[in-house]
Amino acid sequence: MSRGHIVIEDVVKVYDPEGAAVMAVDHCSLEIEPGEICMIVGPSGCGKTTLLNAIAGFHDITSGRIVMDGEVLCSTASPQATSGPDRIVVFQNGALFPWKSNLENVIFGPVMQGKLARRAALDKGRAMMADAGLSGVEHNYPGEVSSGMRRRVEIVRALMNDPKALLEIYYKNKVTIFFITHDLEEAIFLGHRVAIMTTRPCKPKKVLDVDIPHPRDYGVLTSKRFRELIEETNDAVHEEALKAFQAGEKEG
C-alpha cells in the first residue's frame, strides 16, 4: 500500500517575481515515505508554511515539482496543485467554522463530498469524537470549548475523511504526516525524521533520523538519546535563527 508518498523535487518559490522577488523556497528537495511522520522545524518566516501551502494546493510554485504516490501534484508546467480531501491541513491557528457546532464541523468533509449520508456521517462523527475524548461537546460551538479541545475537534474533522480513529490512524492506516512546528521536543517526540530548514530561502539544512522506536511514550522525553537529538537540532536551528537575525539586520 503506497499512500501518501510525497516527493518534493527541486521546488523553488519566488514571491512577486517581477517586483521584490523574495525567494521563499530555494531548490528544496525532500522525500517523505508513506506513513512517515516528518517534522519540519526552522526559524520563523523561513518558508516552511510556503512549502506546506504548495503541497496542499493553496498557492503555486515557481519551479520544480511535487509528486504524491506517482501523481504529479504540481510542476513548473502546472504550478498549482488542486486541493482535496487526500491532503488535509490542520491549521496552526485553527480553522473550525465558528458558526457550526463541533459535530457539524466534524462531518463537513464527508457530507460535502457526498461520501456519506448526513445521518451516517453524524453517527461516525459522534463515534470519532468519543474516541478523541470529545463526547459532551458535540452540540457546543468551537468558541465555547477550550483551545485544546478545539484542536482535537479539528484533527477529528481531518481524520473523518479516512476510516479509524485518532492515534490508531497512524499505527494502522499509516497516514503520512507533514508537521510544521517550532517546538523541537515535540518534533523529535513525534517524528520519524526531522527536517531542519535553512533560513529564507528555505531548503532542508539537515534531515535527522529519529532512531527511537515507535510507539513512544513520555518516558522517551528523559532518555539520553532524546536529549542528544534535541541538542543536535537545537544547534542547527540556532545557527539558522542567528543567520536570519543577521539577514534581518542587513535588510533593516
Added chain:
Amino acid sequence: MLRETTPFGEAAEALLARIAAIAQPARYAAGSRIYSPDDPAEDLFVVVSGRVEHVMSPELRAREALKRVARGGVFGWTGLLLGQNRRLATVSATEPTDVLRINTEALLGLLASEPLEGGRVLERFTSMIQREFTVPALLAKVRRVSGPLTEEMSSLSLTMYRLSLWLRSPRPYLMVIGFALFLGFWYLAVEVWKLPRFREMPGLTSVVKEWFSPSPTYGLSIYTAEYYQHILVSIWRVTKAFCLATVLGVSFGLLLGWSRSFKEYVFPLFEMLRPIPILAWVPLAIVMFIATESAVVYLAFLASFFATALNTMLGVQSIDESYLRAATCLGANRRQVFRHVIIPGALPFIFTGLQISVGVSWFSLVAAEMVSGQYGLGYVINTSYMMVRYPTIIIGMATLGIVGYITSALVRIAGDYLMEWRVRELALADR
C-alpha cells in the same frame, strides 16, 4: 417530592415519574461529610428532610460560598456541567438528613429522551445555579440535550438570562437617570429659565399635555386615529423599503465580495452613486414614479440598499482565508463553500449593515415624506411646521425615535437568533 424542587418543579408528570424511578433514598447522620471537592461526581442530591451545608471551592468565586440546603433543595449538580466530573464543593449534613440520590448519567439519558421537557429542566438548573449558588462562571457549561427545539430554547433562555442580569445591574437605572437629566434640562431651559435659543420651543409640559390629551389642540395625540395612521403608513413604507433593500442588498453584496470580476464591473459605479445624498434623488424619484407612494419607498430603499450591500461585501472580504482553504481542502465545491462558509461567515457584518440600513431607511423616508406624500411621520413634522403647531413637531420626532429604536432592536434580535454561535461566544467573553 421532586415537585417541590426548582429544576423539576414544572416538569411533565410522565418525565417526573421516570426520574423518580431512578432516585435512591439515602440517609446521612448529623455532622457527616457527604462529599468533598475532587470526589467523582456521579449523583445529584435532593434533600427530603434535614439540612446540609454546601461550601463552594474558593476558585469558583461564588458570591456566597456557603449555602444551607434544606427540604426541596438540590445539590451535587456538578455532574451536569460539561467536562466536569469532579465535585466542586464540600457538603456535610448539619442535622440527620434524608436525601434522594439520582444518578447524573441516567438523568441526562432520561432528559435527552424527551428533548423538549429535558431542555426545560436543564434550563431551570442553569437559573438555579445562577440564582441560588451564585456562580455565574459555570453557567455556560451546563449541558444541553440535543434536538433542534432545545437549541432554540437555550438561545431564548440566554436572552432571558441576560435580561435578568441587566435588570440587576446598575445599567437600567443609569439609563433612567440619563433620560431624567435630558428631560429635566429641556423643561428648565424652555419653561423655567427661558434661555434665548429655547424661548420659541415648545416646552416639555405642553408637548406631554398635547401628546396624551383626549382632545388635542392641534389634532394629534395618542387618542386620535390619525396618529396611528401616520405611524402605520411610515412603518409600512419602511418595511417595504427595508425588505427590498435587504434581499437585493445582501445578494448584491455577496456577489461583490465573492466574484472579483463582478466587483470590477460594478464597484466603481456603486461607489460613485453611494455618496449622492438621498435628497438629491428626490426630483428624479418624482419624475420616475408617478405615484408618490412608490417614490417615497424608492428613496428609503436606496439609502438602505447601499448600507446593506457595502457591509455585506466587507463581510465576505473579512472571512479568514483559512476557512476557505479548510473548506476546499475538505472537498467542498464552490457552491458549497458559498453556502457553508461565505454566507455564515459574512453574517456578523451583514447584521451590522442591516442595523445601519434600518436607521438610514427611516432617515431617508422622513426626508422623502417631507417633500412629498400625504401621510407618514415626516409629513406630520413638515405640515406642523408650516402650520405652526410646534408641540406636534416634537410628538412626531419622539414617535420616530421610539419606532426607530424598536425596529433597530428587532433587527438585532433577529441577528442574535441567527448567530447563536456568536451570542454564546460573546456571552463567554462576558460581553
